Amino acid sequence: ERVQASVRASLAGVKHVVVVLSGKGGVGKSLVSASLAVGLSLLGKRAAVLDADIHGSSIPWMLGLEEARVAVRGDKLVPPEVRGVAVMSLELLAEDRGAPLVWRGPLKxxxxxxxxxxxxxxExxxxxxxxxxxxxxxxxTIAQALGAKGGYAILVVAPGLLVKHVVAKAERFARELNLKxxxxxxxxxxFRCPACGAVHRPLGRLEVGESRVLAEIPLDPELADAIDRGELAGYVASSTSEAAR
Amino acid sequence: ERVQASVRASLAGVKHVVVVLSGKGGVGKSLVSASLAVGLSLLGKRAAVLDADIHGSSIPWMLGLEEARVAVRGDKLVPPEVRGVAVMSLELLAEDRGAPLVWRGPLKxxxxxxxxxxxxxxExxxxxxxxxxxxxxxxxTIAQALGAKGGYAILVVAPGLLVKHVVAKAERFARELNLKxxxxxxxxxxFRCPACGAVHRPLGRLEVGESRVLAEIPLDPELADAIDRGELAGYVASSTSEAAR
Ligand SMILES: Nc1ncnc2c1ncn2[C@@H]1O[C@H](COP(=O)(O)OP(=O)(O)O)[C@@H](O)[C@H]1O
Ligand SMILES: Nc1ncnc2c1ncn2[C@@H]1O[C@H](COP(=O)(O)OP(=O)(O)O)[C@@H](O)[C@H]1O
Ligand SMILES: [Zn+2]
Structure with a gap:
C-alpha cells in the first residue's frame, strides 16, 4: 500500500520502534513513553517519541514544550528536542494549545x-x-500503519479491576502485529509514606499473571510536581528515586 | 427525530437524569457513577445507573454483577438490581464477559x-x-440522544496536568446540552497514611478554579479492595470513611 511505503521511507533511519500500550486511559502511558525516551537518550542512544494518542496526550506539557514550534526544512517537519529526544505531536502543530481538536477518531x-x-x-x-x-x-490502525513488524511493545498498567484481561488482550495485540x-x-x-517510611498499596494489589514486570513505579508527589512544571526530563535525569527506575 | 421520541418514551418514569463526565479515562468516573447511584438509593430515592462508556466501564464488576443476567418481559429488558439500584450495561448483554466488544465507536x-x-x-x-x-x-452523541435537557452533570477529575482545561471544556459541554x-x-x-496519619497528595495539587468541589475522595486501599471484590455497594453502605463522603 502507498501509505506503508511512505511511512517506511520516513522511518528509514530508525533502528527500533517501541510501541507503548495500555488497557485504559489514566494509568501513566504517556508518562512511561516520555520517561523511556529520555532514559534511552541519557544512556547515549539517539531517541525520539511520537504522541499517537488521538485522545490527546500530555507529552508536550510533561516535557515543557507547550510553547515549542515545529520548524520546516524543505517539505519536512523538524521536531523540537528535549535532552536530545525528538518529540512530535499534533498538539505542537495546533494553533491554540489545549483546545480540543474536535475531529472524529478515523480523521485524527x-x-x-x-x-x-x-x-x-x-538517524x-x-x-x-x-x-x-x-x-x-x-x-x-496506527500500529499497522507504522509497519512496526519486528518491533517491540510495552504494556503500562495501574493496579485495579480486570488487569489480567488487559494483559491477555495486549498479548493478543502484540501477536497480531508481530511485535515482541x-x-x-x-x-x-x-506509595512510600515520606513521614514514616511505611509502604502502602492505595490502588490495591497488581495481578499480572506470568508476565514479566519490567519496573514498578511508585505514586510519587515529586514526580507529579515535576510533570506539572513540565520538568519530567529533569526529574528522570537527576533522580535517584525509585520512580525513575 | 424518531430516536429521541422513543428515548423519551422509555425514560417517561425517570424524574432526573445526571450525566457523569471526565476529561480522561482512569480518573474514577465509573466509581463515582456507581457510588452516586448507590448513595441515592440508601437515601431512599429510586435510582438507576446506565453504563454508556463505549470504551468499557467496570460498573458491572464493581457491583458484583458479572454473572448477572438481564431478564426479558414482553419486548422490554429488565435490568438486575443491587441495593435497589437498577444497573444496565452492554457488558450484561454480552455472552463472553470481559472479551473486547470490537465494534467501532459509532456502532457502539x-x-x-x-x-x-x-x-x-x-419509576x-x-x-x-x-x-x-x-x-x-x-x-x-450519547448525551444528545438521551435528550437530557434540563438534566444535571457532574465532572470527575483526578489531580494532574491541564485540569483547568478539562473544567473549561466540561462547562462548555454542559452549556451546549443545556445541562446544569x-x-x-x-x-x-x-492519601492519609494508615500507619502514621500524615496526609499526602501523591498525584499533586488539584486546581479547579472557581468550580464547586462537591466532594474530595481520598486514595483508599479499602475502597480499591472492595471494588476488586465487587463489593462497592457494601462499602458505600457501611462505610463511615471519608471516601464514601
Ligand atoms: N507514579 C506517578 N506518581 C504521580 N503521578 C503520576 C504517576 N503516574 C502518573 N501520574 C499522573 O497521572 C496523570 C496521568 O498520567 P498519563 O501518563 O497522562 O496517563 P495516560 O497516558 O495513561 O492517560 C498525569 O497527570 C500524571 O501527573
Ligand atoms: N479513590 C480511590 N481509591 C482507590 N482506588 C481507586 C480510587 N478511585 C479509583 N480507583 C481505582 O482506579 C480504577 C479506575 O477507576 P474507574 O472508576 O474505572 O475510572 P474511569 O471510569 O474514570 O476510567 C479502578 O480500578 C478503581 O479500583
Ligand atoms: Zn506514614
Whole structure:
C-alpha cells in the first residue's frame, strides 16, 4: 500500500520502534513513553517519541514544550528536542494549545500518520510511540500503519479491576502485529509514606499473571510536581528515586 | 427525530437524569457513577445507573454483577438490581464477559442508545449515566440522544496536568446540552497514611478554579479492595470513611 511505503521511507533511519500500550486511559502511558525516551537518550542512544494518542496526550506539557514550534526544512517537519529526544505531536502543530481538536477518531488517526511521514526523524536508535489507550481498532490502525513488524511493545498498567484481561488482550495485540511484548510496567504500584517510611498499596494489589514486570513505579508527589512544571526530563535525569527506575 | 421520541418514551418514569463526565479515562468516573447511584438509593430515592462508556466501564464488576443476567418481559429488558439500584450495561448483554466488544465507536454508541430504549426503567427519581471519557463527539452523541435537557452533570477529575482545561471544556459541554453542571468530584485527591496519619497528595495539587468541589475522595486501599471484590455497594453502605463522603 502507498501509505506503508511512505511511512517506511520516513522511518528509514530508525533502528527500533517501541510501541507503548495500555488497557485504559489514566494509568501513566504517556508518562512511561516520555520517561523511556529520555532514559534511552541519557544512556547515549539517539531517541525520539511520537504522541499517537488521538485522545490527546500530555507529552508536550510533561516535557515543557507547550510553547515549542515545529520548524520546516524543505517539505519536512523538524521536531523540537528535549535532552536530545525528538518529540512530535499534533498538539505542537495546533494553533491554540489545549483546545480540543474536535475531529472524529478515523480523521485524527489519518492526521497522525500524515504527520509521521512528513517528519524528518533522522538517524535514531529508538522511536517510542505513545499509542491511544486500549487494544481496539484505534491503536491497531496506527500500529499497522507504522509497519512496526519486528518491533517491540510495552504494556503500562495501574493496579485495579480486570488487569489480567488487559494483559491477555495486549498479548493478543502484540501477536497480531508481530511485535515482541517486552513486559509490563506497573505504575502507581505503591506509595512510600515520606513521614514514616511505611509502604502502602492505595490502588490495591497488581495481578499480572506470568508476565514479566519490567519496573514498578511508585505514586510519587515529586514526580507529579515535576510533570506539572513540565520538568519530567529533569526529574528522570537527576533522580535517584525509585520512580525513575 | 424518531430516536429521541422513543428515548423519551422509555425514560417517561425517570424524574432526573445526571450525566457523569471526565476529561480522561482512569480518573474514577465509573466509581463515582456507581457510588452516586448507590448513595441515592440508601437515601431512599429510586435510582438507576446506565453504563454508556463505549470504551468499557467496570460498573458491572464493581457491583458484583458479572454473572448477572438481564431478564426479558414482553419486548422490554429488565435490568438486575443491587441495593435497589437498577444497573444496565452492554457488558450484561454480552455472552463472553470481559472479551473486547470490537465494534467501532459509532456502532457502539448506537447499540447503547438501542439498549436504553429497550430497557424497562420504571419509576425512578434519578438515572445516573456513566458517559465515555472526554468532551468530544462520543459523549456528545450519547448525551444528545438521551435528550437530557434540563438534566444535571457532574465532572470527575483526578489531580494532574491541564485540569483547568478539562473544567473549561466540561462547562462548555454542559452549556451546549443545556445541562446544569453541579460541580466537580475530586477523586484520588489525597492519601492519609494508615500507619502514621500524615496526609499526602501523591498525584499533586488539584486546581479547579472557581468550580464547586462537591466532594474530595481520598486514595483508599479499602475502597480499591472492595471494588476488586465487587463489593462497592457494601462499602458505600457501611462505610463511615471519608471516601464514601
Ligand atoms: N507514579 C506517578 N506518581 C504521580 N503521578 C503520576 C504517576 N503516574 C502518573 N501520574 C499522573 O497521572 C496523570 C496521568 O498520567 P498519563 O501518563 O497522562 O496517563 P495516560 O497516558 O495513561 O492517560 C498525569 O497527570 C500524571 O501527573
Ligand atoms: N479513590 C480511590 N481509591 C482507590 N482506588 C481507586 C480510587 N478511585 C479509583 N480507583 C481505582 O482506579 C480504577 C479506575 O477507576 P474507574 O472508576 O474505572 O475510572 P474511569 O471510569 O474514570 O476510567 C479502578 O480500578 C478503581 O479500583
Ligand atoms: Zn506514614
Amino acid at each position: 488517526a489519518k492526521a497522525i500518520i500524515d504527520m509521521l511521514t512528513a517528519t524528518e526523524w533522522g 535514531r536508535d529508538y522511536l517510542v510511540v505513545d499509542l491511544p489507550p486500549g487494544t481496539g481498532d484505534e491503536p491497531l 511484548l517486552l513486559g509490563v510496567v506497573a505504575n502507581m504500584a505503591y | 454508541a448506537k447499540a447503547i442508545i438501542d439498549m436504553l430504549t429497550a430497557t424497562e426503567w420504571g 425512578r427519581d434519578y438515572l445516573v449515566v456513566d458517559l465515555p471519557p472526554g468532551t468530544g463527539d462520543e459523549p456528545l 453542571l453541579l460541580g466537580v468530584v475530586a477523586n484520588m485527591a489525597y
